[in-house]
Amino acid sequence: MTRNRPALLLAVLASLLLAPAAWAYPGGTPGFQTDAAPYCAGCHSSTSAQDLAGATGDRATKELAENKHLALIRAGEGGYAKLSAPDRETLVQHVQALDAATTVKLSALPKAKPGEEVTVKVELTGGAGPVVGVALVDMPHRWQARPIPGSGWQVVGTPRILGQDFQEQMEWIERRPEAAGRNLAFVNVTGILSDAAKGEWGRADVVWTLRAPDEPGTYSLVAAYWYGTEKASPLGVIEDPIRGKMLRGGYAGASGRVKFSPVLTVQVQ
Ligand code: HEC
Numbered sequence: 001m002t003r004n005r006p007a008l009l010l011a012v013l014a015s016l017l018l019a020p021a022a023w024a025y026p027g028g029t030p031g032f033q034t035d036a037a038p039y040c041a042g043c044h045s046s047t048s049a050q051d052l053a054g055a056t057g058d059r060a061t062k063e064l065a066e067n068k069h070l071a072l073i074r075a076g077e078g079g080y081a082k083l084s085a086p087d088r089e090t091l092v093q094h095v096q097a098l099d100a101a102t103t104v105k106l107s108a109l110p111k112a113k114p115g116e117e118v119t120v121k122v123e124l125t126g127g128a129g130p131v132v133g134v135a136l137v138d139m140p141h142r143w144q145a146r147p148i149p150g151s152g153w154q155v156v157g158t159p160r161i162l163g164q165d166f167q168e169q170m171e172w173i174e175r176r177p178e179a180a181g182r183n184l185a186f187v188n189v190t191g192i193l194s195d196a197a198k199g200e201w202g203r204a205d206v207v208w209t210l211r212a213p214d215e216p217g218t219y220s221l222v223a224a225y226w227y228g229t230e231k232a233s234p235l236g237v238i239e240d241p242i243r244g245k246m247l248r249g250g251y252a253g254a255s256g257r258v259k260f261s262p263v264l265t266v267q268v269q
Pocket residue numbers: 017025026027028029036039040041042043044128129130131132133226227228229230231232247250251252253254255256257
C-alpha cells in the first residue's frame with residue numbers, strides 16, 4: 001500500500017489539475033480581477049528563448065512551444081494519442097499558423113514629463129479565443145516581469161477594452177467593485193475567435209492611460225500577451241457530451257502561450 005502512495009497522490013493531483021474547475025485557466029481568468037504577471041502561467045509555452053534569459057541549463061529552450069507543445073503532438077503523447085499521424089500533423093500546422101498570426105504591438109510616445117498622463121495602446125491579433133489576456137509589464141521576461149505600477153508608472157482609470165467586434169467591453173472588469181479602483185494593468189478580452197482551418201484570426205485593442213513616473217529617467221514598457229492555441233483547431237478540442245469542449249492537450253497542457261511585445265523605451269524628463 002505504502003508503495004502506491006506516490007502514485008495515488010499523483011492521480012489525485014492530476015485529477016485536480018485536469019478537472020475543468022470554474023476558475024480554470026483555459027478560458028482566461030474570469031474570476032481574478034487583479035494585476036497578473038507572466039510567471040503565473042507555468043503551463044504555457046514560450047515564443048522566444050529570450051523570454052527566460054538566465055534560466056539554468058536548457059530550461060529556456062525546453063519552454064519553447066516547439067519543444068514543450070508541438071513535440072508532444074508529433075509524438076502522439078497523452079490526449080494526442082487518439083489522433084492519427086496525419087491529423088496530428090494537421091493540428092501542428094493549425095497551431096503553427098495561429099502562432100504566426102498572433103501578434104502584440106504596443107505604442108506610446110517616446111517622451112513624457114514626470115507625472116504626465118500618457119496614452120498606451122496595445123493591439124492584439126490572433127489567440128485561439130474565446131478569451132485572451134494582456135498586461136503592461138516592465139520587461140519581456142516570464143519570471144521577472146512585474147506589473148507596470150511596480151516600476152513607477154500608475155494606471156489612471158479603467159483601461160478601455162475593445163473586443164473583436166470593436167465594441168467596448170466592461171463585463172470582465174466590472175466584476176471588480178468600482179470603489180476598489182478598476183485601474184488594473186491586466187485585463188481579459190472576451191469574444192475572441194480564431195479559426196486556423198479557415199485562416200481567420202481574432203483581434204482586439206486595449207487602451208491604457210498611464211501617469212509617468214515622478215523620477216526622471218529611462219523607462220521600459222512592454223505588453224505581455226497570454227493566449228491559447230488549440231481551441232483554434234477542430235482537432236484541438238474534444239466534444240464531451242457533458243462537459244462540452246475539452247482541450248486535446250488537457251487543462252495542464254502546454255498549448256497556452258506567453259508572448260511579449262517589442263520593448264518601448266520612454267524618456268521621462
Ligand atoms: C494548469 C496550467 C495553466 C496555468 C498554471 C495557467 N494556464 Fe493559462 N492556459 C492553460 C492552457 C492549457 C491554455 C490553452 C488553451 C488553448 O490552447 O486553447 C491556457 C490559456 C490561457 C489564456 C487564453 C484563454 C483560452 O481559453 O485560450 C489566458 C488568458 C490564460 N491562459 C491566462 C493565464 C494566466 C493569467 C495565468 C496565471 C494566473 C495562467 N493562464 C496560468 C493552462 C494554464
